[in-house]
Amino acid sequence: MTFTDQLRKDNDDIFQFILSHPFVEGIGKGEVPNKAIEHYIKADFEYLNAFMKIYGIALAKSTNRKEIAYFHKKIDFILNDEIHPHRNFCDYIGVNYEELQGHPLPPTADHYIKHMMYHAQMGNLGEILGALLPCPWTYLEIGRELIQKYNPSNTHPFYPWITFYADKSVENTTREMCELLDKYMDHASPVEQLNVKDAFRKSCQLELQFWEMAYNYEQWPSKEKVTSNE
Numbered sequence: 001m002t003f004t005d006q007l008r009k010d011n012d013d014i015f016q017f018i019l020s021h022p023f024v025e026g027i028g029k030g031e032v033p034n035k036a037i038e039h040y041i042k043a044d045f046e047y048l049n050a051f052m053k054i055y056g057i058a059l060a061k062s063t064n065r066k067e068i069a070y071f072h073k074k075i076d077f078i079l080n081d082e083i084h085p086h087r088n089f090c091d092y093i094g095v096n097y098e099e100l101q102g103h104p105l106p107p108t109a110d111h112y113i114k115h116m117m118y119h120a121q122m123g124n125l126g127e128i129l130g131a132l133l134p135c136p137w138t139y140l141e142i143g144r145e146l147i148q149k150y151n152p153s154n155t156h157p158f159y160p161w162i163t164f165y166a167d168k169s170v171e172n173t174t175r176e177m178c179e180l181l182d183k184y185m186d187h188a189s190p191v192e193q194l195n196v197k198d199a200f201r202k203s204c205q206l207e208l209q210f211w212e213m214a215y216n217y218e219q220w221p222s223k224e225k226v227t228s229n230e
């Protein structure tokens, strides 16, 4: 079993929680509250901005052209392709994409970004990959699961979102990232292995909490927020 196969196995509990989360199920059923989608897009636009910057740090820590090419290609993918699932959500709620950009981060998104940034700044390339990998991997599995469970037609409101994440390009991103990480782990010390495992699990847990954050409209506590349900 490869290192990343073992990671997947050890974190199956969190993957299953993600696949059965009401936001994710709602995408499959074609019914998600508008407010949850709006909250998700506001946070995810900033999350993906941070993700590209972390790819940039990973690129700076690359040791060969294969790795440089990978991170370069993936920044382009987020910039030019991953806007499509966001636009699908915006069309569904009838809100202009630009209106949902540049908003402050809710606690979970803030934590997730800082968690990845910590490993990017403090760790080696293996540790960065461990923190980044749950992002494409959990979405690939969500896309596949929703296709299998709901078999959406092209009239389904979230057909573009579901098919985007179930597509070959996200499969390739995940497979190539697994291969890079497995290669890196061939020479990792036991302490480095533990750090990667910890970074990966926390990112899986934060993926789950990110759905929860959007679904429950999570906000920082303040005088108004703790005294009202608005």
Ligand SMILES: Cc1ncc(CN)c(N)n1
Binding pocket: 044, 047, 048, 134, 135, 136, 139, 207, 210
């Ligand atoms: C939080 C989060 N995780 C993963 C993805 C898929 N790249 C995303 N758009 N947002």
